[in-house]
Amino acid sequence: MMMGKKRRLMMMEEALPHDVVELILERLPVRSLLRFKAVSKQWKSTMESRNFQERQLKHHQQSGGRDPDVFMSSASTQRTYVMGSSSSSVKIPNPWGKENPTTTGYFVSGNSCDGLVCLYHPLESGYVFNPTTRWYRPLPLCQLQQLMISQGESSYENEPGIFKLGFGKDTCTTTTTTYKPVWLYNSGLDNAATCEVFDFSTNAWRYVTPSAPYRVARVADPVFVHGSLHWFTDCKETKVLSFDLHTEAFQVVSSKAPFPANSYDENPYSIVLCNLDNRLCVSHMKGPDQVIWSFNSGNKTWEKLFSIDLDLNFVLYGSPTVSAFRPLVLLDGKKKKKKKKDLLFYDIMKTECLLIYDPETDRLGDFTFTADKSMGFLVCYFQSLISI
Template sequence: MELLLPHDVIEYILERLDVKSLLRFTTVSKQWKSTIIRCRYFQTRQMLRRKQSGKTDVVLVSSYDDSASNPDIEALRTLVVGSSVSVKIPTKWENKIRPLVSPSPGFGKEKINETYKVVWLYNHAEIGLKRKGITTCEVFDFTTKAWRYIVPASPYLIHQRQSPVYCDGSLHWLTEGDETNVLSLDLHTETFQVIPKPPFLPCLPLLGSSMCSLHDRLCVSERVWPEQVIWSFYSEDKTWKKIYSITLKTTPYWLSNCIMAFAPLSVLQNDKLLFHNRQSSDGSFVTYDIKTKSCDIANESKVKSYGALCYFPSLISIL
C-alpha cells in the first residue's frame, strides 16, 4: 500500500479511522507506527474529525451505596451510544469512596501550551474548613505532577450541586448568592472572571437551568414550560444566543415533568440532542430530534449511573 500511495495520502485516510483500528495498524510499518503514536499533528486532526462526525462515547460514573446488601458498586463504565455495548473501567478507588459533598473536580486543557489540568474549587463551609475567605482553588498540573493553590481564589461561593463545565480552554461554575453569576477560570492564566450575566438565569439555577458544553461553547439549558431553551455564549461579542428549543410536551415523562432542567450531554449526527436520565432505574439515554421534535432510545444498556460524560476516544496522551 505504501508503494502505491504517498504517505501524506495514507495519513489523510488513516485520520478518518477510530482509535482501536489505528492502534492495530501500528504493526503495519515503522512509519505508520511513528505517525499514529508520535505525530501530535496527526493525532489532533484525527480527534477533530472524530468530533465533527458527531459519534461520541459515554463515561458513566456509578452511584455509591452504603448498604451491606449491595457492596459491589462499579466506579466507572463506558458505553457506545446507539448500542448495548458497555465496558467496565477498573479503578483503585472502587467501593472505597462516597460522592463528594462539594462539586467534583473539573478537568480541561489550557489553549496556549496545550497542557492538561485538574481544578478543584470548593466552598470552605461544605468541607468543614474555617480558613479566611469563602473558597479555595487547587490545581493539579500534569506537567509538574503536583497540586498547588490559586491565589486569589473565587470571590463567589459556587453551587455545590452544579459540576464545573469545561469548554474553550476554561472551566465554568454557577455561583450562589442573591443573584446567580457564571464564573470562569482561564486554565492558561489561572485567573477568574465573571461572564456577562445571562438575562434569563434565575436566582436558583438548579431549579430551572443547568450548564453544559455543546460545540465547545458554554451553554445554559433553561426550562420554562412548555419549552426548554438552550442558550449558547459567544465569546467573540460577549452575547448569549438561543440555539435550540425543545418542546417538552413531546419528551419522556422524566424530561417533561421534572422541575430540573436536564442539560444535553452532546449533539449527535443529524442535529439530535443526547440526554441522560440519571434518576431512572435503568440509567436510560434518549435522543431528541430538533427537526421532528421526537424522542428515541439512544441505547439499551441497563447500567444505572450517578452521572455521565461524553468523550471522543483520542490518541493524545495527557502526560
C-alpha cells in the first residue's frame, strides 16, 4: 500500500515541473510532508529549505480552520495534546535525552513562534524545540544563569521567584525571520533591569543597552505580540513594558491599566499576561469574576474581552482557585458559526486539566483534558517544519 503511494508520488514528480509540485506540497499538512521526504532527494531538499518551510507555514496560517496543539512539559516528560482528537495526550520522545540524562522539569516560554517552543531552566542549558519534527537546538548558559549557579541559594534570598525567559521573532526583517530568546532581570541598579538577547548567528548571548527603565515582576511570563515582548513592571504602579525585537528598544505600553496599580502587592498570581488572537491581553482574578482585558493598539485602551463567574467555577472545579486563569488560545475548531470563540485556559497553580469557557452561554464546558498528575508548563503551537 505504502509502496503504491510512493510510486504515484514519484510519477507526479516526473510528470509535473518541480515548481508546480512545490505548490502542491505547500498545501499538505506537516506530518504528511515528513513522510514524503523519502520520495526523492529533491523533495527532501525542498522541504528542508527555509523558503519552502515559511511558505508552507504561511499558507496554513492563512487558510485557518485548525486549532493549535498544546505542548506540555513536566519533570518527567514532554507531551502534546491535539485539540478535539481524544482525551489523552501523546508523549514526545525527548531528543536531547542522551545529552542531558537527568530528569529536568523545564519551564516553557509563554508563547510559541512558527511552531517552535523554547524550553528553559534557571540552572541548566535550554532548548529551542519543534515538537512536530523533533528538531532542537541547545542554548548556552547566559550571564544570569552562570551567576545563579555560582551564588547557589543565596541568589533567591533578596528576590524570591524565578525570572522567565521570553521568546519571539523580529517581524521587520526583509530576509529570513530572526528568532530571539530574551532574558530580562532586575539588576543592582535602582529602577532598572538587565537584558540579554541570544543571537543564533553567533551562538552567544549579548547585553542590550540602554537597560530597561523599570524593574520587572519575576512571577509573570513575558508575552510576544506584534514583534515585541511584554513584561509586567515591579513598581508602585503596575505597568506593561514592551521590548521591540527589531529596534531592541524599551517603552511602556500603557500607564492607564484597568487592573489595580498594586496588583503584585496583593497577590503576585492575580494577573497574567497572554496573547489571544495576536492581541496583548491580561487575565485578572478579582472575585467574584475572572476578567480578561484586551489591549487595543489603535486607541491605546484596554477593552473587556471576557468575564468569567468564579463562583460557578468553584462548583465545577471542586475548590477555589488562588491565581488568575492562564488563557491559551481562542478556539476556531468546528464552531465557526458561533459569533464568539471559545476560550481554552488552565489554572497556573493547579495544572491537572484544561478548561473551555463558552462566552455565548457564559458557562465553563467540560474539561478538555485531565491529567493524572500535573501537566507542567503549557503553550499552544501550530505544526510547522521550521528550524533555525
